[in-house]
Amino acid sequence: GQNIDQPTEMTATEGAIVQINCTYQTSGFNGLFWYQQHAGEAPTFLSYNVLDGLEEKGRFSSFLSRSKGYSYLLLKELQMKDSASYLCAALDSNYQLIWGAGTKLIIKP
């Protein structure tokens, strides 16, 4: 079956760095997305990886290892507004998005 695993909740301190991991098992693979979702709002796009390696975009970076079925989202210089859920989603061979349950990130002062 198809499955996405990511931690349920993580806590970090303002100004610090946090890494949110995601492992996936899908029927075929056509890329991996990270989305941010604040409570009561729709998800917003953060990143897309289809090749191995690290993609950096400001304070956020995303890494992919296709051979390991693994990705992580790295958030630097954490700000209180980064408190949100972070959703990992993989595109399978039919280009369907398979969603993880999301990681709730709590930022403390």
Added chain:
Amino acid sequence: GAVVSQHPSRVICKSGTSVKIECRSLDFQATTMFWYRQFPKKSLMLMATSNEGSKATYEQGVEKDKFLINHASLTLSTLTVTSAHPEDSSFYICSARGGTDTEAFFGQGTRLTVV
């Protein structure tokens, strides 16, 4: 990024009535639109996938006669919750994609409360 507009953002309706939610892609042609339901503190649950001009494909367990989806054009899809009941109260979100390997752009979501 591209813009997807979902309307209304909040709706309260009486039990037994029907509610229509609209999802529009404003600056791109959405060949595929997705409708999700999200319960508090839960992940997105895909309800159905619709391609323009064809019938929607519903996920297992989703009642197609209760959740009517229409995707009549490349920029508009609608979800109608028919004969709504309190258990249908939820956060409904649409997303749209212009191609098979592109990101999904999300609407703002609709908070439905059935009283």
